[in-house]
Amino acid sequence: MTASLEQLRRCHFAVDLGAARTRVYVRGAGLVVDQPSVAAVNTRSGALIAVGDFAERMRGRTPAHIRVVRPVSGGTVVDIEMAQRMLRGLLGDRLRRALRRKPFLRAAACTPHEADPLARRAAVETLVGLGARRVELVDTLIAAAVGCGLPVQQPEATMIMACGTATTQVAVLSLGSTVSSERIPVGGEAVDHAIVQHLRHQHELMLPSQSVRPLHVALSGIGLTAQGPTSTEIRGRDVVTGLVRSVQVDTAAVREAIETPLTAVVDVIGRVLRECPPDLVADLVDRGIMLVGGSALLPGLDEMVRQATGMPVHIAERPDVCAVQGLGYMLEGRIEPLALGPIVI
Incomplete structure (x- = not known):
C-alpha cells in the first residue's frame, strides 16, 4: 500500500479515475459520483458541453465541431x-464548494499497480487542480481487495483479478502488500473489438459502438455456455448497402471469437502463480480467485478461468465499485492495521 492507513484516515474524499467510469467517495456522504469518464467539448470555442452520462450518449452522434x-x-x-x-x-458547484471549505483538503486516488512516475504525477496534479493540498495514492488492487472484503492485512494469500476496460491486473496479496503481480493490456475493449470484428467478417454487419454492451447483456448468464440459447438477434448496419439489417448470431461462434483475448487473461494467472512461494499458493486452493472490475461480468469469463486453473472463482458482489469502496473503507477507518504482539526476548 503506497499510503498508510493513518494517512488515509485524514483524507476528505477519494477518487477512482477509471477508463470507463469515474467514481468519487466523500467521507461521511458515501459514493456521490459514479458516471462515465467522458467529456464533450466544442472545438470552436473550447467550451465544455457535457460530462458523464449525457456526454456518453453523444458519442458517435455529434457534428464535426x-x-x-x-x-x-x-x-x-x-x-x-x-x-x-x-x-x-x-462534482457540481455545490459539492465542490463544500470540499473547498475543508481546512487543508486531502484526497486519495487509485493508481494501477507499478504505475510509472509520470502516471502517478498525473493523478496527483489532477486532484491538486481541484483544490487538494495533499494527495495519497493507493494501489488499485489493494483498494479493490479491501472493497470486496478480502483479508488483505492478514499473513495469508488472497488472489485478485481486476478486469478493467483497457487492462487486466492479476496479483497475489499478503500482509497488505503485493507478493506477485502482472498487468496486460487486454480488457473489456478487446472483447468488444473481437465481437465487432466477428460480426463484420461473418455477417457483413457493422455494430454501433453503443450496441456492444447491450449485446453483453443479451448473452449474459448462460448465454455463452453450452446450456445457453443457440442464437440471438442483433441489429446493425449492412457493410455493403448501408441499410439497417437484423441477423441471427450463433452464440457458439461468438464464444469462439472472444476466446482469443480471454486466453491471454488466463495465461497471466499461471505466470503470477509461478512467481509465488508454495505456502501462499496452497492458501489459494480453497480460497480461489476474486474477480473485480467492470469487465468481471463478461459472459463466460469466470467459467473459463475456473476450467483453466481448477481453482474456485468468485465475482465480487459489486465488482465495478470495489476499488472506490475500498478507498471509502480506509477513509472511514473501517480497516484496522495488523496488530503485532510485543516481542519477548
Missing part, C-alpha cells in the same frame, strides 16, 4: 486539464 473525449486510459490520466474539467463538472 463537437468532440467527445476520454481523458483517462487504462487507469492513467492522459489529459490532465480535461480530467480536471470533467471532474469539476461531475
Whole structure:
C-alpha cells in the first residue's frame, strides 16, 4: 500500500479515475459520483458541453465541431486539464464548494499497480487542480481487495483479478502488500473489438459502438455456455448497402471469437502463480480467485478461468465499485492495521 492507513484516515474524499467510469467517495456522504469518464467539448470555442452520462450518449452522434473525449486510459490520466474539467463538472458547484471549505483538503486516488512516475504525477496534479493540498495514492488492487472484503492485512494469500476496460491486473496479496503481480493490456475493449470484428467478417454487419454492451447483456448468464440459447438477434448496419439489417448470431461462434483475448487473461494467472512461494499458493486452493472490475461480468469469463486453473472463482458482489469502496473503507477507518504482539526476548 503506497499510503498508510493513518494517512488515509485524514483524507476528505477519494477518487477512482477509471477508463470507463469515474467514481468519487466523500467521507461521511458515501459514493456521490459514479458516471462515465467522458467529456464533450466544442472545438470552436473550447467550451465544455457535457460530462458523464449525457456526454456518453453523444458519442458517435455529434457534428464535426463537437468532440467527445476520454481523458483517462487504462487507469492513467492522459489529459490532465480535461480530467480536471470533467471532474469539476461531475462534482457540481455545490459539492465542490463544500470540499473547498475543508481546512487543508486531502484526497486519495487509485493508481494501477507499478504505475510509472509520470502516471502517478498525473493523478496527483489532477486532484491538486481541484483544490487538494495533499494527495495519497493507493494501489488499485489493494483498494479493490479491501472493497470486496478480502483479508488483505492478514499473513495469508488472497488472489485478485481486476478486469478493467483497457487492462487486466492479476496479483497475489499478503500482509497488505503485493507478493506477485502482472498487468496486460487486454480488457473489456478487446472483447468488444473481437465481437465487432466477428460480426463484420461473418455477417457483413457493422455494430454501433453503443450496441456492444447491450449485446453483453443479451448473452449474459448462460448465454455463452453450452446450456445457453443457440442464437440471438442483433441489429446493425449492412457493410455493403448501408441499410439497417437484423441477423441471427450463433452464440457458439461468438464464444469462439472472444476466446482469443480471454486466453491471454488466463495465461497471466499461471505466470503470477509461478512467481509465488508454495505456502501462499496452497492458501489459494480453497480460497480461489476474486474477480473485480467492470469487465468481471463478461459472459463466460469466470467459467473459463475456473476450467483453466481448477481453482474456485468468485465475482465480487459489486465488482465495478470495489476499488472506490475500498478507498471509502480506509477513509472511514473501517480497516484496522495488523496488530503485532510485543516481542519477548
